[in-house]
Structures are given as structure tokens and as C-alpha cells.
Amino acid sequence: MLKEERLDYILKKLQADNKVLQAELSNDLQVSEDTVRRDLEALAQSGLLIKVRGGAIPHSPHPYSFKERIGIHEDDKRTIAGKALSFLHDGQTIIMDGGTSTFTLVKMFPAHLKLTVITNSVPIAMQLMEHPSTEVILTGGRVFKNSQVTSGLDTIRMLEKVRADICFLGVCSLHPTAGITGIDLGEAEVKYSMIQAGNRVIALATIDKMGTAEPFKVCDITELDTIVTDRVDEQLIQPYLNLGIKVI
Amino acid sequence: MLKEERLDYILKKLQADNKVLQAELSNDLQVSEDTVRRDLEALAQSGLLIKVRGGAIPHSPHPYSFKERIGIHEDDKRTIAGKALSFLHDGQTIIMDGGTSTFTLVKMFPAHLKLTVITNSVPIAMQLMEHPSTEVILTGGRVFKNSQVTSGLDTIRMLEKVRADICFLGVCSLHPTAGITGIDLGEAEVKYSMIQAGNRVIALATIDKMGTAEPFKVCDITELDTIVTDRVDEQLIQPYLNLGIKVI
DNA sequence: TAAATTATTGCAAATAATTACATAATATTG
DNA sequence: CAATATTATGTAATTATTTGCAATAATTTA
Numbered sequence: 001m002l003k004e005e006r007l008d009y010i011l012k013k014l015q016a017d018n019k020v021l022q023a024e025l026s027n028d029l030q031v032s033e034d035t036v037r038r039d040l041e042a043l044a045q046s047g048l049l050i051k052v053r054g055g056a057i058p059h060s061p062h063p064y065s066f067k068e069r070i071g072i073h074e075d076d077k078r079t080i081a082g083k084a085l086s087f088l089h090d091g092q093t094i095i096m097d098g099g100t101s102t103f104t105l106v107k108m109f110p111a112h113l114k115l116t117v118i119t120n121s122v123p124i125a126m127q128l129m130e131h132p133s134t135e136v137i138l139t140g141g142r143v144f145k146n147s148q149v150t151s152g153l154d155t156i157r158m159l160e161k162v163r164a165d166i167c168f169l170g171v172c173s174l175h176p177t178a179g180i181t182g183i184d185l186g187e188a189e190v191k192y193s194m195i196q197a198g199n200r201v202i203a204l205a206t207i208d209k210m211g212t213a214e215p216f217k218v219c220d221i222t223e224l225d226t227i228v229t230d231r232v233d234e235q236l237i238q239p240y241l242n243l244g245i246k247v248i
Numbered sequence: 249m250l251k252e253e254r255l256d257y258i259l260k261k262l263q264a265d266n267k268v269l270q271a272e273l274s275n276d277l278q279v280s281e282d283t284v285r286r287d288l289e290a291l292a293q294s295g296l297l298i299k300v301r302g303g304a305i306p307h308s309p310h311p312y313s314f315k316e317r318i319g320i321h322e323d324d325k326r327t328i329a330g331k332a333l334s335f336l337h338d339g340q341t342i343i344m345d346g347g348t349s350t351f352t353l354v355k356m357f358p359a360h361l362k363l364t365v366i367t368n369s370v371p372i373a374m375q376l377m378e379h380p381s382t383e384v385i386l387t388g389g390r391v392f393k394n395s396q397v398t399s400g401l402d403t404i405r406m407l408e409k410v411r412a413d414i415c416f417l418g419v420c421s422l423h424p425t426a427g428i429t430g431i432d433l434g435e436a437e438v439k440y441s442m443i444q445a446g447n448r449v450i451a452l453a454t455i456d457k458m459g460t461a462e463p464f465k466v467c468d469i470t471e472l473d474t475i476v477t478d479r480v481d482e483q484l485i486q487p488y489l490n491l492g493i494k495v496i
Numbered sequence: 497t498a499a500a501t502t503a504t505t506g507c508a509a510a511t512a513a514t515t516a517c518a519t520a521a522t523a524t525t526g
Numbered sequence: 527c528a529a530t531a532t533t534a535t536g537t538a539a540t541t542a543t544t545t546g547c548a549a550t551a552a553t554t555t556a
Binding site: 019021052053054055057061062065066067070071074103107122123125126127128129130135136137138139140141142143145148150154155158 | 250251252253290293294295298307308370371373374376377378380383384385386387388389390391393396398402403406
């Protein structure tokens with residue numbers, strides 16, 4: 001049996017059952033579980049399914065959505081969020097960009113903290129419903145289903161009226177010369193508005209996002225005051241330090 | 249059974265019952281309560297539910313406590329939502345007011361239904377993230393924590409730019425002469441804007457809300473086209489019928 | 497065609513994750 | 527405050543994954 005036939009069978013079965021088990025596939029296809037695992041690995045790599053312990057499940061309707069990104073690199077994100085918490089003080093007005101790093105930060109807000117949070121992220125707003133002492137302002141607009149943030153002119157208009165103490169940015173990619181970049185034009189525009197509205201701009205980025213770039217430019221790297229990352233790698237961060245950006 | 253299937257089951261059950269109990273889940277899923285607890289832990293960590301002693305509750309669209317919420321009026325709301333579904337057709341633009349009745353309606357949207365939904369409700373927007381074919385537009389503004397809707401000038405400004413086929417209103421109180429009333433001025437203003445923006449106005453109200461009134465007026469009762477309720481009581485609805493309002 | 501290279505597959509040991517169970521600590525209820 | 531239920535913690539058993547390696551099959555190159 002050809003490898004392609006196996007892959008085909010796996011996808012068909014996944015479609016039919018909404019899940020596949022390695023043991024079952026191994027039996028169906030008469031190959032070792034190792035091979036099945038490698039097949040699933042390949043399919044996951046191509047984005048055709050999500051590999052989980054013991055088998056695989058289909059992608060959610062919105063591929064690489066917020067929901068799927070949540071939980072990965074969770075420890076790193078918590079490290080970052082822990083550092084970022086030190087910037088927060090009672091009475092501040094904060095802009096919270098969407099993204100899993102900022103979401104983690106919001107989850108870690110101490111109960112007593114009194115903030116006004118302006119956000120374009122539906123999950124962040126939802127999370128803060130449970131927080132006793134934050135004021136939440138949601139920017140309006142069309143909601144993107146994969147990132148679960150609002151964007152568009154309405155979002156930007158609302159941000160234009162805001163002056164916040166800090167803007168926490170969840171960034172896709174940042175690069176010393178290419179600046180901050182993203183994979184969606186609309187979201188990049190919103191991020192830019194957020195940066196303009198914040199007195200200090202703090203980017204939350206796991207180390208693997210440093211030195212990478214995406215198609216749509218948000219702003220120059222010099223717009224940032226601080227980068228909060230999980231692991232301070234001397235080599236990687238030097239270019240940012242040279243530009244006067246604090247990295248912690 | 250894959251862990252992901254369990255998580256899926258828990259979320260589905262939570263969706264249906266508005267609560268889950270560890271003992272029950274342990275039995276349903278045939279795993280120990282420890283495992284259920286860990287699953288709930290993980291889901292809570294992802295912000296998908298709120299873990300409480302003995303089980304979990306949804307990121308509540310209702311400000312009630314665990315004990316109070318057990319199934320209150322849930323069946324009635326489902327009856328109402330079921331009737332309201334018949335007004336919905338592909339391609340429509342719909343305004344969805346916040347509230348538990350409208351939330352229940354949104355939960356019951358068939359997967360194929362292609363709508364544009366404009367809402368001021370954070371939980372409704374969140375719910376529709378999962379829906380494959382709706383476009384969601386969230387009105388911006390300050391978020392009220394008890395009702396979990398946005399309100400204020402920003403919300404109203406956004407609604408002024410909208411022309412929707414139907415406005416679904418979740419009403420606190422309605423009365424033949426006092427009209428539609430609410431307990432918060434800001435929310436009443438927003439509801440008024442929604443009514444103005446909708447071609448047809450359909451109110452969702454359990455029978456116990458008929459003939460009651462609250463301090464803040466939203467609009468005259470004649471602004472309504474239709475009232476959808478759970479039990480059509482001839483006596484109670486006659487005044488509305490006399491005013492030319494359909495009641496189903 | 498033969499030899500060399502590459503890819504695929506299965507196996508086994510080491511590693512890691514998941515789960516159930518026992519027990520201690522904590523919270524809730526009457 | 528005692529009785530009960532729930533949660534946290536440590537541990538052991540189970541199960542899955544990773545890794546290196548050898549055997550086989552397929553492909554390329556000489």
C-alpha cells in the first residue's frame with residue numbers, strides 16, 4: 001500500500017468519524033503505530049489535521065484560530081505575562097491588543113488591580129467580565145473569527161479618541177530593521193492605531209518571534225519602549241538595545 | 249477516547265445545561281473525577297468556562313450564582329428561541345440585543361445559516377466565533393459587567409449607521425401602555441437605537457415579563473412588530489393584539 | 497544493469513504524559 | 527463545630543512519544 005493511500009484513508013476516516021486513533025489506524029492499514037504516527041505528523045505539518053495524544057482530530061472551522069493557538073507555549077507566555085504585570089498599577093488606562101500572550105496577561109491580573117482596559121479582543125473582554133475591578137471598553141467593528149478581534153474603521157475611530165498609559169501589543173513578528181509586522185492588513189492598521197494611542201508601548205513576544213517578519217508593516221521598531229520576552233538572549237536582543245529599546 | 253473528545257463533550261454539555269458536575273462527567277466519560285477536574289482545569293485555563301466547586305459553569309451571560317441558575321426558565325427560553333428561528337433566512341442582517349433569550353437563540357442557529365449579526369453582547373459575539381457562516385459586528389463601547397453588553401455613545405453611533413432586516417430585542421419588561429422599559433438608562437438608550445435600526449422589531453419575552461414595567465422607558469409598545477413568548481395566554485396578549493402587534 | 501543513495505518502515509529503549517488511587521488539606525453545610 | 531464533600535498532592539501504573547538504529551524498498555547515478 002502506498003503512503004499516499006494511507007494518508008488518503010486517514011483523512012477520509014477523519015472526515016467520517018471526526019477523529020482517528022493510532023491503534024485503530026495501525027490495524028486498519030496494517031502498518032506499525034510508528035508509521036501511523038509519522039503519517040499523522042506529516043498531515044499535521046500540512047495543516048490537514050491536529051495531532052493529539054493517541055490520534056488526531058480535525059481542524060476547527062477557522063484554521064490556526066485563537067482557540068488552537070491558546071495553550072501552546074503556555075509556560076513562556078506566563079513568564080512573559082509575569083514580567084509584564086510589573087508595569088501595571090491601579091488607576092492606569094491600558095490598551096490590550098488581541099492575542100494569546102495578552103490573553104494570558106489578562107488572566108493573571110490580580111483581583112484587586114483597578115484598571116481601565118481598552119481592547120479589541122472578544123476573549124479578553126469576556127475574561128475581564130469575571131474581574132471585579134476593571135473597567136472594560138471594547139472597540140467596535142467587524143470581528144475576525146480566527147484572531148477574535150475587531151478591526152476596521154470603527155475600531156480605529158474609537159482608538160483615535162483614546163489616550164492610554166500603556167499599550168500592550170501582542171506581536172506576530174518583530175525585526176530590528178523591518179519593524180513590527182503582521183499577517184493581516186486590517187489588523188496591522190488597528191495595531192498602529194493602538195500604538196498611537198498609548199503613551200508607552202510594550203510588546204509581548206516569545207523569543208521565537210524575534211528577528212522574523214511578515215508581509216504587513218505595523219510600525220518601525222523604534223515605536224516600542226519595551227519588549228517583554230521569555231528568554232533574554234544577548235545575541236538576539238543586542239540590536240534592539242542599540243536602538244534604545246528596553247528588553248526584559 | 250481522546251482527551252479532546254472529553255473536552256468537547258464537556259463544553260457541549262455545558263452549553264446545553266448551563267452547568268456541569270464532576271461526578272456526572274466522571275460517570276458520563278468513564279474516567280475518574282481527578283481526570284475530570286484536570287480537564288475542567290485546562291478548559292478554565294483557556295478561558296472557556298469557569299470552574300467552581302463541584303463542577304463548572306459557563307462564562308456566564310447571567311450574573312447569577314451557580315446554585316441560582318440551575319435551569320431557570322431555560323426550557324421557556326428554548327421554546328421562544330425555537331419560534332424565533334423561523335424568522336431567520338440566509339442573507340439577512342440581524343441586530344441581536346443582549347440577554348439570555350437572545351443568547352439562547354444564537355446558540356440554536358443552524359450551522360448553515362448565513363447571517364450578518366450586529367450585536368452589543370460580548371457572549372453572543374463569543375458564541376458566534378464558533379459559527380461557521382455568520383459575519384459578526386460588535387458595537388463598541390463600555391462593557392457593563394452584569395448584562396455583558398456594550399453601551400454608551402459609541403454603541404449608539406455604530407447602530408446609527410446600520411439598517412437591519414430584523415432587530416431581536418431581549419426585553420426586561422413590556423406593558424401595553426408603559427411600553428418597553430428597562431432597569432438601566434444606558435441600556436434603554438441602546439435598545440432604542442437598535443429599534444430604530446431594525447426594519448422589523450421582534451421582542452423575545454417570557455410570559456412573566458408581560459404586563460410589567462421598570463423605571464427607564466425604551467419605546468412605545470407599538471414600535472414592536474412581533475412578540476415571541478413561551479406560552480400564549482389569551483388574556484395577557486389581547487391588549488397587544490389590539491394594538492396590531494403579532495404575538496406567537 | 498549494478499552500485500550508491502535516499503526514503504520508508506518497524507523495532508526497542510529511554511523519555512514524557514496521562515491517569516487512577518490513596519491520603520492529607522481545605523471548604524461547605526447543617 | 528462536627529460531618530461531609532471537595533480539592534490538592536504524591537505516587538505508581540499505564541500509555542504514548544521520542545530517538546536511534548537496522549532492514550527493506552524505491553530511486554538515482556554511474
